[in-house]
Amino acid sequence: MDRYQAMAMFIRVVDTGSFSAAARQLGVGQPAVSKTIAQLEARLQVSLLIRSTHGLTPTEAGQNFYERARNAIQEADEAELSAKGAGAGLSGRLRVSAATTFARLHIIPELPRFLADHPQLTVEIILDDRMIDLVAEGVDISLRMGTLTDSTAIARKIATGRRSVLATPSYLKQAAALRSPADLANYEAIIYSQLPSAWSFLHEGTAVSVSVSGRLKVSAAEGLRAAVLADMGLTIASDWMFAPELDSGAVVRVLDAWSLPTIDLWAVFPAGRMITAKARQFADFVESIMKAADKWRGRRTVS
Template sequence: MDRYQAMATFIRVVETGSFSSAARQLGVGQPAVSKTIAQLESRLQVSLLIRSTHGLTPTEAGQNFYERARNALQEADEAELAAKGAGAGLWGRLRVSAATTFARLHVIPKLPQFLAEHPHLDVDIILDDRMIDLVAEGVDISLRMGALSDSTAVARKIATGGRSVLATPAYLARAGRPQTPADLANHDTVIYSQLPSVWSFTRDGSAVSVSVSGRLRVSAAEGLRAAILADMGLTITSDWMFAPELESGAVVRVLEAWSLPSIDLWAVFPARRMMTAKARQFAGFVEELMQSAV
């Protein structure tokens, strides 16, 4: 039995909670995973997992082994990278989760640079505007904007961006330009359901809260972009979401004398998995990219 592989398999079983999920992520059959765990328990002469109708949970011995094995494999990975040297780049597969529009505009166009620096690395990108289960999906790093709902997540803030009220010149020519936040009540507002509908504007130390509503509500940023670019109304969103159009003038900011809360971009790592060197370097890569973003 390969001790390194057995430890890696056990770690994946604990993190996914089942043999079948671990097998799927490892790219092997479920019997192979079951056999590996059985051999590991036989060698250690201790029960590592409790099997029930609700899945698999580690015993006390299994939890201790999991934590030490996870640290050991992380140290082994770091040792290999150090031995190969920085010029050798990264190896293996990196699974990234990101919001669709953000990845399409800011990450994917720059990926050739990252892949060229690491020719032995493969990247899987899972595009979803909703937060997914990082452990169940085998994700190494997730790029998420705004407040984080999971207080147990291991996260690092890598950028802060502005929010604005945006519209196309054609819509403003038709409907007029709002002069105060209260004027938004008289406009067609396209609502992005992933964000709050009550916004706090500030100006010269004074705060005004406005509840926005509209006839069109969309659940994905791509729909919001399509509606705004079709001159259907104005919206409150991050400048990142319309970066190319802000630069070209296809959309413009209104109420610029009023400030909206900024938005943070986070690199989120699975709480129960090792933070790999691949994930850390990718987070640094995105952080550097966002320094020049709108």
């Protein structure tokens, strides 16, 4: 039995809470995982896991072994990467979680460049607008927007974006004049359930909060985009969410003189783990994407 492989497999079992989930993430059969853990316990002559109908939990000895094994493997990975040199590139698997629309518009189109720089690396992207359990899902880095509510999260802010009131020119032609936030009462608002229905604006030091209403409420950014592009109303969203349409003029900003709270993009890492070189470099890569996009967009004028 390969000691390194057995340690890595045990870590995955503890993280996921079951042999079957660990097997799926590792791409092997469940019997192979069960057999490896049994051999590990036999070699150590100690029980590492408590098996019950609710799943698997580590014993006291198992928890101690888990923590030391996790640190040892992470340090070994870092040492190997350092010995190879930065030019050797990354290898293995990088598991990324990201909001669906943001990843589709900004990350996935740029991935060929990242993969070309690291030919030995495999990237798995979990597209989900919800904040998932990074440890249970075996995620190395999560890209999330907004305010982080988990005080234990290990996070790095990598970009700050603008929020705007957005609509299509076609929809605005059908509606009344829009000169101040108070006029929003005359418009059909598309409500994004992840944001409050009261929209807060700031203009020349004056703060204004306006409650909006509409017949459509959506829970995912893809639905919000589809509704706006179907001329169903206006909405508040990050400029990132409608970047192609803002560049082309298919969607425009209104109430431009009134500013909205900005939105932050975060790289979030699993709590209790050393941040891997793969995760750090991917965060750097995403940061470079957003900086380049902001610089280019700042030079572009849409007529």
